[in-house]
Structures are given as C-alpha cells and as structure tokens.
Amino acid sequence: MTTLGTATASPGEADIGRLPVGEARDGSDVGLPVAVINGRRDGKTLFVQAVSDGDELNGLGVIRRVVPQLDPDEIAGEILIVGIANYYGFLVGEHRNPIDDTKLNRTFPGNESGTASERIAAAIFEAVTRSDLALDLHQGSTSCMINETRVRCGSRHRLHRDCLELAKVFGCGYILDLKGPDGQLARAGPDEGVPTIDPELGGAVGWDETSIQKGVKGVFNVLYHYGFLDGEVTTAPQTRASNFEQYGSPAGGLVSFEFDLGDDVERGDTIFTVTDPFGTVKADVTADSDGIFWRHRRLPQVATGEYVCSVGTTIDEY
CATH class of the missing domain: 3.40.630.10 (Zn peptidases)
Known part of the structure; x- marks a missing residue:
C-alpha cells in the first residue's frame, strides 16, 4: 500500500x-x-x-x-x-x-x-x-x-x-x-x-x-x-554552465537584445542596448566573458541598475 x-x-x-x-x-x-x-x-x-x-x-x-x-x-x-x-x-x-x-x-x-x-x-x-x-x-x-x-x-x-x-x-x-x-x-x-x-x-x-x-x-x-517503464532512452551530451554573469542596466530606458536565447556570446560582444523612448542610444552593454545567452527580462523597460539578462559561463559538455 x-x-x-x-x-x-x-x-x-x-x-x-x-x-x-x-x-x-x-x-x-x-x-x-x-x-x-x-x-x-x-x-x-x-x-x-x-x-x-x-x-x-x-x-x-x-x-x-x-x-x-x-x-x-x-x-x-x-x-x-x-x-x-x-x-x-x-x-x-x-x-x-x-x-x-x-x-x-x-x-x-x-x-x-x-x-x-x-x-x-x-x-x-x-x-x-x-x-x-x-x-x-x-x-x-x-x-x-x-x-x-x-x-x-x-x-x-x-x-x-x-x-x-x-x-x-x-x-x-x-x-x-x-x-x-x-x-x-x-x-x-x-x-x-x-x-x-x-x-x-x-x-x-x-x-x-x-x-x-x-x-x-x-x-x-x-x-x-530508471526502470519504472520498460524501454530505453539514449542520453545525449548536455551543454553545462557552472556559473552565471548577470547584467543590470546602466541607464533607464528601453532594452534591445543583440542575441537570442541559447546563442554563443564572446567576451566584448554587445549583448544589449538601452535607448530613450525616441531611439537615441544611451548605453551599450558588452559581455565580460564567453558564454551562452541564458536568460533575459520579459519587458523592455528598465530603470538604472535593474536586472536585464544573464549569460551562462564556464561552459563544457556533460
């Protein structure tokens, strides 16, 4: 029972x-x-x-x-x-x-x-x-x-x-x-x-x-x-990240991302841009390390210092 x-x-x-x-x-x-x-x-x-x-x-x-x-x-x-x-x-x-x-x-x-x-x-x-x-x-x-x-x-x-x-x-x-x-x-x-x-x-x-x-x-x-059901599954290598780098906005405004989720990012790449409501660029934010574009905010509006996105770093395959 x-x-x-x-x-x-x-x-x-x-x-x-x-x-x-x-x-x-x-x-x-x-x-x-x-x-x-x-x-x-x-x-x-x-x-x-x-x-x-x-x-x-x-x-x-x-x-x-x-x-x-x-x-x-x-x-x-x-x-x-x-x-x-x-x-x-x-x-x-x-x-x-x-x-x-x-x-x-x-x-x-x-x-x-x-x-x-x-x-x-x-x-x-x-x-x-x-x-x-x-x-x-x-x-x-x-x-x-x-x-x-x-x-x-x-x-x-x-x-x-x-x-x-x-x-x-x-x-x-x-x-x-x-x-x-x-x-x-x-x-x-x-x-x-x-x-x-x-x-x-x-x-x-x-x-x-x-x-x-x-x-x-x-x-x-x-x-x-694990044997709960009869059958087999073939495991495939997974992309593993062992760290996160999180990025906040240096200015208030509207965010535009330069990468899609899962894209490879290289150090120095611009990962997002902040503009005012009329499209004037206020800030470009670049990656500190190589990694994978892992996560980003859903809505574009940000205040100074507000969370914008994360890059997964220390990448390997497991």
Missing part, C-alpha cells in the same frame, strides 16, 4: 487526494492536490512536484499530461506526485506564498510547527525522503530563459554525480551546475540521500506548450532510464 495524504493505492492501482498542510484564514482545511501511482511490479520510488512558485505553471502542464498516460499495470515501483506545492500562491497567481510572504523553495526541509510555507515544505519533504529520485519542476517565472535543468547540490556533494546523471537523463539540453541557496528542494533532497534536480522549463509567466512538451519528454526519459 502506498499513501500520500489521502491518496492511497495498492500495487496495480492509482489514486488522487489531498495532502493536509493546515487551515486557511476561514478555518477550512487546506490540502495540496496529490496523486499516487503504485506499480504492479516492485521498483524504485520517484517523487515529482510542480508549482513550488505560485506563478510557474509549466510544471503543472507537464503533470497534467503525464499522469493520464501512466498505467499502474505497466509500472515498476511507485510515483508520488504533488501537483501544486505553493497552493496559496497558485490561487492568486503570485510567486511567493502570500500567507507569510515567503518563497516556498527556500524553506526545505521545512518545519511541522513553523510558518505556513515551512509546514507545506515539511509535509512535502516527508514524501521526498521516501523516494529514490526527485524532480522539482519549475520555470523562469517572469523572465524569458532557455529550457534547462539545474543541479543545485554543489560539485563537492556526495550525490553530485548522481544528480548530474539525473539531469542528463531528463535531457533539456542545458544544465546549470551551480550550488543553490539554502532551503531549495534540490539542495535539501541530496542531503537526505535523494538525487534531486530542478528542471526550469522555459520562462515568463504563462503556459508554454513547447516547454511543457520538453518537460513531458524529460519525465518519461526518467521513467524509462
């Missing part, structure tokens, strides 16, 4: 339910939507979650496509799914949890007696620690970015190679291999012996079909490679 919240499934069964995380301001129960797929055969356990940030919807689009395709009779092992992690943020379309003004993906492993976000994180993390692998599906929120998979445990972590392998199997094409902030699930999971990655499925607020399809393919890559 496999249980996650109120979802319970015997071998060869699937179920959906709610994972209790507290009460809302009106005293009603709050539960995260969850699903359990318990395979007919023995195998590993995979944990998958989406919407840790309340306005990042592409991961939910992936789960919505993947779950109806999973037949417990064909699966070896168990799959535990949290469809909407930041429930309060999702309801109002906000990145942070509005109940405690906290970014949920900075609160793992959580605290059963803590803030609203810490309680959610603790309930989720109990399921993570029962798993052999974990996928935390994200997207670039309000920025436009390439499809990438993030390995956040740090290069000296004992599970670094396992996390890299999981990222390679997921197969977004790009890997950011850079230690993340404390409290990220992709940091906390490996500390408990669970290889965990953070696929960032595109960027900008919305529901992007191309990135959703890439995420669906990534989840099935994992299911095949």
Whole structure:
C-alpha cells in the first residue's frame, strides 16, 4: 500500500487526494492536490512536484499530461506526485506564498510547527525522503530563459554525480551546475540521500506548450532510464554552465537584445542596448566573458541598475 495524504493505492492501482498542510484564514482545511501511482511490479520510488512558485505553471502542464498516460499495470515501483506545492500562491497567481510572504523553495526541509510555507515544505519533504529520485519542476517565472535543468547540490556533494546523471537523463539540453541557496528542494533532497534536480522549463509567466512538451519528454526519459517503464532512452551530451554573469542596466530606458536565447556570446560582444523612448542610444552593454545567452527580462523597460539578462559561463559538455 502506498499513501500520500489521502491518496492511497495498492500495487496495480492509482489514486488522487489531498495532502493536509493546515487551515486557511476561514478555518477550512487546506490540502495540496496529490496523486499516487503504485506499480504492479516492485521498483524504485520517484517523487515529482510542480508549482513550488505560485506563478510557474509549466510544471503543472507537464503533470497534467503525464499522469493520464501512466498505467499502474505497466509500472515498476511507485510515483508520488504533488501537483501544486505553493497552493496559496497558485490561487492568486503570485510567486511567493502570500500567507507569510515567503518563497516556498527556500524553506526545505521545512518545519511541522513553523510558518505556513515551512509546514507545506515539511509535509512535502516527508514524501521526498521516501523516494529514490526527485524532480522539482519549475520555470523562469517572469523572465524569458532557455529550457534547462539545474543541479543545485554543489560539485563537492556526495550525490553530485548522481544528480548530474539525473539531469542528463531528463535531457533539456542545458544544465546549470551551480550550488543553490539554502532551503531549495534540490539542495535539501541530496542531503537526505535523494538525487534531486530542478528542471526550469522555459520562462515568463504563462503556459508554454513547447516547454511543457520538453518537460513531458524529460519525465518519461526518467521513467524509462530508471526502470519504472520498460524501454530505453539514449542520453545525449548536455551543454553545462557552472556559473552565471548577470547584467543590470546602466541607464533607464528601453532594452534591445543583440542575441537570442541559447546563442554563443564572446567576451566584448554587445549583448544589449538601452535607448530613450525616441531611439537615441544611451548605453551599450558588452559581455565580460564567453558564454551562452541564458536568460533575459520579459519587458523592455528598465530603470538604472535593474536586472536585464544573464549569460551562462564556464561552459563544457556533460
């Protein structure tokens, strides 16, 4: 028998339910939507979650496509799914949890007696620690970015190679291999012996079909490679960046980019220009290092010092 919240499934069964995380301001129960797929055969356990940030919807689009395709009779092992992690943020379309003004993906492993976000994180993390692998599906929120998979445990972590392998199997094409902030699930999971990655499925607020399809393919890559489903997947080399250079605007105005996402950038190349409303150039900003044009703001208007774009650096293939 496999249980996650109120979802319970015997071998060869699937179920959906709610994972209790507290009460809302009106005293009603709050539960995260969850699903359990318990395979007919023995195998590993995979944990998958989406919407840790309340306005990042592409991961939910992936789960919505993947779950109806999973037949417990064909699966070896168990799959535990949290469809909407930041429930309060999702309801109002906000990145942070509005109940405690906290970014949920900075609160793992959580605290059963803590803030609203810490309680959610603790309930989720109990399921993570029962798993052999974990996928935390994200997207670039309000920025436009390439499809990438993030390995956040740090290069000296004992599970670094396992996390890299999981990222390679997921197969977004790009890997950011850079230690993340404390409290990220992709940091906390490996500390408990669970290889965990953070696929960032595109960027900008919305529901992007191309990135959703890439995420669906990534989840099935994992299911095949780790034996949940019969079949094979061929892993391809991924372009890996081990650092970011972020660029702000030296002047206020409107930004024009000289590169598309994923383009190679050489040191000294002009990466963006700032003009006034009438097209007069106020500033040209050049790259400090060679790299890949990784991420940029969605809207063109900027104030002095405001974030504009990022270049992935220290590039190799993995």
